[in-house]
Amino acid sequence: xxxxxxxxxxxxxxxxxxxxxxxxxxxxxxxxxxxxxxxxxxxxxxxxxxxxxxxxxxxxxxxxxxxxxxxxxxxxxxxxxxxxxxxxxxxxxxxxxxxxxxxxxxxxxxxxxxxxxxxxxxxxxxxxxxxxxxxxxxxxxxxxxxxxxxxxxxxxxxxxxxxxxxxxxxxxxxxxxxxxxxxxxxxxxxxxxxxxxxxxxxxxxxxxxxxxxxxxxxxxxxxxxxxxxxxxxxxxxxxxxxxxxxxxxxxxxxxxxxxxxxxxxxxxxxxxxxxxxxxxxxxxxxxxxxxxxxxxxxxxxxxxxxxxxxxxxxxxxxxxxxxxxxxxxxxxxxxxxxxxxxxxxxxxxxxxxxxxxxxxxxxxxxxxxxxxxxxxxxxxxxxxxxxxxxxxxxxxxxxxxxxxxxxxxxxxxxxxxxxxxxxxxxxxxxxxxxxxxxxxxxxxxxxxxxxxxxxxxxxxxxxxxxxxxxxxxxxxxxxxxxxxxxxxxxxxxxxxxxxxxxxxxxxxxxxxxxxxxxxxxxxxxxxxxxxxxxxxxxxxxx
Amino acid sequence: xxxxxxxxxxxxxxxxxxxxxxxxxxxxxxxxxxxxxxxxxxxxxxxxxxxxxxxxxxxxxxxxxxxxxxxxxxxxxxxxxxxxxxxxxxxxxxxxxxxxxxxxxxxxxxxxxxxxxxxxxxxxxxxxxxxxxxxxxxxxxxxxxxxxxxxxxxxxxxxxxxxxxxxxxxxxxxxxxxxxxxxxxxxxxxxxxxxxxxxxxxxxxxxxxxxxxxxxxxxxxxxxxxxxxxxxxxxxxxxxxxxxxxxxxxxxxxxxxxxxxxxxxxxxxxxxxxxxxxxxxxxxxxxxxxxxxxxxxxxxxxxxxxxxxxxxxxxxxxxxxxxxxxxxxxxxxxxxxxxxxxxxxxxxxxxxxxxxxxxxxxxxxxxxxxxxxxxxxxxxxxxxxxx
Numbered sequence: 001x002x003x004x005x006x007x008x009x010x011x012x013x014x015x016x017x018x019x020x021x022x023x024x025x026x027x028x029x030x031x032x033x034x035x036x037x038x039x040x041x042x043x044x045x046x047x048x049x050x051x052x053x054x055x056x057x058x059x060x061x062x063x064x065x066x067x068x069x070x071x072x073x074x075x076x077x078x079x080x081x082x083x084x085x086x087x088x089x090x091x092x093x094x095x096x097x098x099x100x101x102x103x104x105x106x107x108x109x110x111x112x113x114x115x116x117x118x119x120x121x122x123x124x125x126x127x128x129x130x131x132x133x134x135x136x137x138x139x140x141x142x143x144x145x146x147x148x149x150x151x152x153x154x155x156x157x158x159x160x161x162x163x164x165x166x167x168x169x170x171x172x173x174x175x176x177x178x179x180x181x182x183x184x185x186x187x188x189x190x191x192x193x194x195x196x197x198x199x200x201x202x203x204x205x206x207x208x209x210x211x212x213x214x215x216x217x218x219x220x221x222x223x224x225x226x227x228x229x230x231x232x233x234x235x236x237x238x239x240x241x242x243x244x245x246x247x248x249x250x251x252x253x254x255x256x257x258x259x260x261x262x263x264x265x266x267x268x269x270x271x272x273x274x275x276x277x278x279x280x281x282x283x284x285x286x287x288x289x290x291x292x293x294x295x296x297x298x299x300x301x302x303x304x305x306x307x308x309x310x311x312x313x314x315x316x317x318x319x320x321x322x323x324x325x326x327x328x329x330x331x332x333x334x335x336x337x338x339x340x341x342x343x344x345x346x347x348x349x350x351x352x353x354x355x356x357x358x359x360x361x362x363x364x365x366x367x368x369x370x371x372x373x374x375x376x377x378x379x380x381x382x383x384x385x386x387x388x389x390x391x392x393x394x395x396x397x398x399x400x401x402x403x404x405x406x407x408x409x410x411x412x413x414x415x416x417x418x419x420x421x422x423x424x425x426x427x428x429x430x431x432x433x434x435x436x437x438x439x440x441x442x443x444x445x446x447x448x449x450x451x452x453x454x455x456x457x458x459x460x461x462x463x464x465x466x467x468x469x470x471x472x473x474x475x476x477x478x479x480x481x482x483x484x485x486x487x488x489x490x491x492x493x494x495x496x497x498x499x500x501x502x503x504x505x506x507x508x509x510x511x512x513x514x515x516x517x518x519x520x521x522x523x524x525x526x527x528x529x530x531x532x533x534x535x536x537x538x539x540x541x542x
Numbered sequence: 543x544x545x546x547x548x549x550x551x552x553x554x555x556x557x558x559x560x561x562x563x564x565x566x567x568x569x570x571x572x573x574x575x576x577x578x579x580x581x582x583x584x585x586x587x588x589x590x591x592x593x594x595x596x597x598x599x600x601x602x603x604x605x606x607x608x609x610x611x612x613x614x615x616x617x618x619x620x621x622x623x624x625x626x627x628x629x630x631x632x633x634x635x636x637x638x639x640x641x642x643x644x645x646x647x648x649x650x651x652x653x654x655x656x657x658x659x660x661x662x663x664x665x666x667x668x669x670x671x672x673x674x675x676x677x678x679x680x681x682x683x684x685x686x687x688x689x690x691x692x693x694x695x696x697x698x699x700x701x702x703x704x705x706x707x708x709x710x711x712x713x714x715x716x717x718x719x720x721x722x723x724x725x726x727x728x729x730x731x732x733x734x735x736x737x738x739x740x741x742x743x744x745x746x747x748x749x750x751x752x753x754x755x756x757x758x759x760x761x762x763x764x765x766x767x768x769x770x771x772x773x774x775x776x777x778x779x780x781x782x783x784x785x786x787x788x789x790x791x792x793x794x795x796x797x798x799x800x801x802x803x804x805x806x807x808x809x810x811x812x813x814x815x816x817x818x819x820x821x822x823x824x825x826x827x828x829x830x831x832x833x834x835x836x837x838x839x840x841x842x843x844x845x846x847x848x849x850x851x852x853x854x855x856x857x858x859x860x861x862x863x864x865x866x867x868x869x870x871x872x873x874x875x876x877x878x879x880x881x882x883x884x885x886x887x888x889x890x891x892x893x894x895x896x897x898x899x900x901x902x903x904x905x906x907x908x909x910x911x912x913x914x915x916x917x918x919x920x921x922x923x924x925x926x927x928x929x
Contacts, residue, residue, distance in 0.1 A: 277699050336885060341699045342613045343884040346840060349833055350880020357873035473710050473829065476703045511714050518711040522704050526694040 031057045032099045035065045038074060038115045039081030047115065048124050055128035063132050065098035070125040074098065075112040086112055131157060134164040139173050146176035153213060155188030179205050186217045195221070196229035203233030206240035207384055244384035249502050255391040257498025258398035259460065261491060262453035263471040264478035265402060268490040269446030270326075272479050273409075273422050276334055276443065277345040280352035281475060282468025283359075284447045287325060288318035288454020289463045290359060293368045308373045311455060318451035325355070326447025330440045338439075352468070360465040370458040390459050397456050401449065402491055408445070409487065418442050422485070477521050483531030493532060497521075549765045553847050557758045560594075564754035568747030584743050588818040591750040593858050595815040598757045600838040600850035602807035605764050607836070608844030609773065610800045611780030613698075616705030617808050618832035619712050620680035622822065624809025626716075627679055629729035629822040630663060631672030632740070636733045649731070650724045660722045669736055676813040677806045684805025685798065692794035692801075697783070706829050713827035728823025735817050746818065753814045757851070760807055765847050767803070776800055837876070840883045843890025852891060 034057065037050045051069075054062045068074045068085040075086040075093065084104060086093035093112050095104040117125075130152070133145035142164075149157050161181040168174045182198035199217070202210040211234060218230040263285055270278045278284075292314040299306045299313075306313070329351060337344045372390060379388040409415040420428040421438045429435045454467075461467060474497075482493025497517060504513035525531075567582055567590060574581040582590075599621050606612040638645040642652040646659060665671040687708060691701055719725035738745040767773050778786045779793045786793050816822045825831075834857075842853020857879070864872040883890065889897055 277702075333881060333885065342702065343888065345613070345699060345702060346833075346836060347881050347884040350837075350877040350884075353873045353877030353880070357870065357877065360873075361870055469830075473703075473707055477707060480700060480703060511718055515711045515714050518707050522707060523690070525696055525700065525704055526690045529694055529696050529700065 031062045035062065035098045036081075036083050038065075038069070038083045039076035041113075044116070044118060044121060047117075047121055051121070051124045051128050055131050061099055063129055064101055066125045066129055066132070068098065069115055069117060070122050070129075072114060072117055074115040076115060077107060078111050078113055083115070084112075127152065127154060127157070131160040131164075134160060134177070135167065139170045142168070142170070142173045143176055146173060146180045150176065150180040150183050151209060153183040153187040155184050155190075158184045158188060158190075179210075183210075183213055186213055192221070192223035192226040195223070195226045199226070199230045199233040203236045206237045208241060211237045211241065241384060247383070248385045249506075250499060251385060251387065251391075253499030253502035254395055254495060255498070256501055257495035258391075258395040259457065260471075260474055260478050260498055261398045261402065261494035262394070262456055263450075264475040264482075264490055264494055265398075265405060265487075266446040266448075266450035266453065267475045267479050268482075268487055269405070269449065270443055271476070272485045272487075272490065273418060274439065274442055274446075275341065275422075275484075276338075277341055277348065278329075278334075278443075278446075279345055279349040279472065280329065280355060280468075281447075281450055282470070282472035283352045283355040284322040284326060284450035284468070285454040285457060285471055286359065286463075286465065286468040287322045287355070288314075288451030289370070289458035289461075289467055290363060290368070290454075291318040291321045291451065292455045292458040293363070293370050293463055296371055307371070308375070310371075311373060311376070311459075314455045315452055318455045319448040320451075322451025322454070323444040323448030326450075327440055327444040329447070330443035334443065335436065335439065352472075356465045356468070363465070365465060367462040367464045370463050372459055376459055394456050394460065401452060402487070405449065406487060414438075414441060414445075477518070480525060480531055481521055483533035486531075486533040489531055489533035549762075549769065549847070553761060553765055556848055556851065557761055560754045560758040560761075563590075564751040564758075568744075568751055571747055572743060584746070587743070587746045587750050589862065591746070591753045591818040592815060593855050594750070594753040594757050595811045595818070596835075596838065596858050597851040597854040598753070598760055598811040598814070599808050599835055600842070600854035601757070601760055601764060601847070602804045602811065603835050604839045604844050604846075604850040605767070605804045605807070606797075606800050607839060608846065608850070609768050609776045609780060610797055611783075612797060612801060613702045613836065614705045614801070614804075615702045615829060615832045615836065616709040617804070617835050618829075619709035619827055620684060620805040620808035621812035621815070621831075621835075622712070622716075622824075622826035623680045623683065624676045624812030625816040625822040625826060626723060626729070626812075627666075627672055627675040627809070628813035628816045629732075630666040630675075630723075631669060632732040632735060632817060633729050634663070634667040635735065636731065639733055640731070648724070648729070650719075650727065651722070654719060656722075663722070673813075676809050680809030680812075681802050681806040685802045688798045688801035692797045695794070706832065709827050709832050710829055713824055713829075716824035716827060724823070726824065728821060728825075729816075730821040730823075732817065732820055740817055740820065749814065749818050753818070756810060756814060760810075761847055761851070763803075764807075767800075768847075772796065772799070834876070837880055837883065839890075841879065841887075841890055843893035843896075846890070846892045846896070849890050849892040856891075 031054065034050065034053050037053070038047065051066065054066060065074060065083075065085065073085050073087070074083065075095075076083045083098055084093075084095040085098050085101070086095055086107075088094075088109070089106065092106045092108055094106045096102065097104045126148070130145050130148045133141050134149075136142050136145070149161065158181060161177055161184065165174065165177045165181065168177055179201055182201035185198040186195055186202070195217070199214060202214055214230050214234045214237065218227055218234060221227050221230065263282075266284065267278065267281050270276050270281065292311065295314040295317060296307070296310045299310050329348070333347055333351065334344060337347060376390040376393055379386050381387070409418065417428070417433050417438045418441075420431070420433060421435050421442075425435055428438075457467070457471075461470075478493045478497055479490055481497060482489030482491070500520075501513055501517050504516050507513075508516055567587065570580050571582040571584060571587050576583070599617065602620075603614060603617045606614055633648040636648065640649040640652075642649055644652045647656060651659070666675070687705075691704065696704065715721055716723055716728075717726055723729065732740050734740050735745065735749075738748070740746075768776065775786070775791060775796050778791070779796050783793050812822075812826075838854040838857050839850040840853065841857055842851065843849030857876075860875065861872060864875055887894055
């Protein structure tokens, strides 16, 4: 687009806006005077009339007074019926000018009367604000106004919207306004072709709200053509929603999968690589979560400014705490039980009971509050899909942990020794590797990673002594499903179990879905006892 | 008499003691005045009955774990299923005496606005039907589950984990209200069993006696199975499954047999348990419960007949004692027990006694030589049943 055309367009837009807005301005020149009409005793109808008059000024400055009215902060002085926004200050009201918001002295409370409001007045104010903010300076405000009007679908607003649409220069806002207008048209008694057109606009928008509106319209309209258009639009929207539902399901599935991955990845080391059944693995996760809690408590009392960093601080600490506990367990208990997996299972289960009870004794049996830093809270939309930040971060984090672990296993001396020891212990020992030390380090690494997982899970789950128990069976399922001794198997296993779970949920409900998944895994193990990615090679049953 | 030689004197003493208890405890409760020093208070009878049911459950687990080497972490499921079957019979016996006074539907169904009885509740108003179901349902589940698991050679810890998943899945399922088993609250408020009021001392005494007799019979049956040729095969499967297979046996059928019998026994234990404690709820399916059973057998000594019975009685007495005196220490104690038994007492109490006795005897026999055999028991296969 050449500059000259752009200028021409801008000039045209200006011209149109001048034409459409000018008459409105001409009717009411002084909003300040209109606001003063709130003063004195009046009926609700009178108040409402003043509100429409104010809305008609199209002057964004009256929004302040309207908002104050809605909140019940608009008062008039009994002596001269002058209207102010009042803020309570002891026995007095601090007065503000309703138009500019500048201080205007103070009055005793007895001398002021409130402009009475009820719900219908508040609604009128909301509508008025909607049409006012359609012309706000800030595009984001205009966007919000259009959204509000869209959900209200008020036929009265078609004309202000038309005016605003012609004045609008921002393409995104323009679309929203057109949609708001379409919604209003559908609800109005305009001719059928126009409604069919509006239905098309809503179909392009394609969200659930449009669907409800179109459904309502399709059921009520007499006109055949408009109904056909609406039904076509409904079908289009339903397709769109179905698509986004699938996307949302996949997203939830990935999110659940990443949680499973985090919980299972440490187990993939201790169980998958070393073959040690660690029933206390869930408690390592729990220790990580409680470490986060302790870090946050410490920060809250002594360095509140660091709260945003609390999770990053907790990560290495959780790794150390859980890793140390794991190291102690390996040296004090598990090393005596190598080659006796069933006994290992029992002994580590005993440890898990002890750890649970220890945490319960120290921190109490109830849930502990772990806060979300700002960058972990909130959500944003992609299409019709809502994405929460904490879930997104956890997915990223899980993948990062996974990648880090892969690097440790494949690129570091420790990883090399680990693999050597697991593949052929006596040969590794003969080559000079201190196998007991490698065992201890491997177990500590697996436990430490469980601790890191605990930091992440503290953001999405209740931090209680039972935290670990909820994950232990799932984690084992993931590792067994994915194939023992294979990290990639764990990744694929976690993600596919997560997605499968979420896709079953709508049909079977959360609990039944979980049961179905468990049964499927049990059947799967029948078929492939060594998991999805079984290790190649020959080996004898232990 | 052949059996007598098979089982050895200790087992007969156990059976005699059980039968004696089945007579003496009810009598001491019912006929001795409360001031008498040998009087058994009324609260004690169902408590002891509970222990006996647990002992039966531990024995059932021992059959698969001690003798065939299958560590099942899902035996609580069979126990609970048997309990639910009995609970359903007891629910139907309430009849119109429930809170809502519906002669047909249990209270919770009325509460959920159900109009008629689900099909799987049919027949449970008859005791004989419930008694069959008590054995059939757990047995069938054990059979189907075992058939699939053993056929595809799921062994060792894999099997343990999927049995745990099985009981976990059932736990989730029974928590659901629309399963028709009372959801979260389970089945309770029982009124009478076979026409006898369930709260009455005499009924409870009768239930206690029934539990003791059931346990005695179970000891006999397990003893008979394990001393038979099949029992030798079981031990062979436990100690060297591949070798047994190579010789030409089918280990999966041996395992399947033991697993099914064990499931039925666990179901019976559950059925005797429920009328004595007066409630059955999904909590019985919790994986922790199943693991606790394992520790009873481990403490007493697996691979023996006496061990699980003694282990169950001891640990549960300890649990009653601890949860009354210092509830917060019970889990420490239980956890410590797991660690202690696996590390230092892998044979359990009875196994250790037997082993010590055997060692001592052989050492005496070889007293002229230097030490007969090594003291170091670690890593050796479990002593096979010594009785």
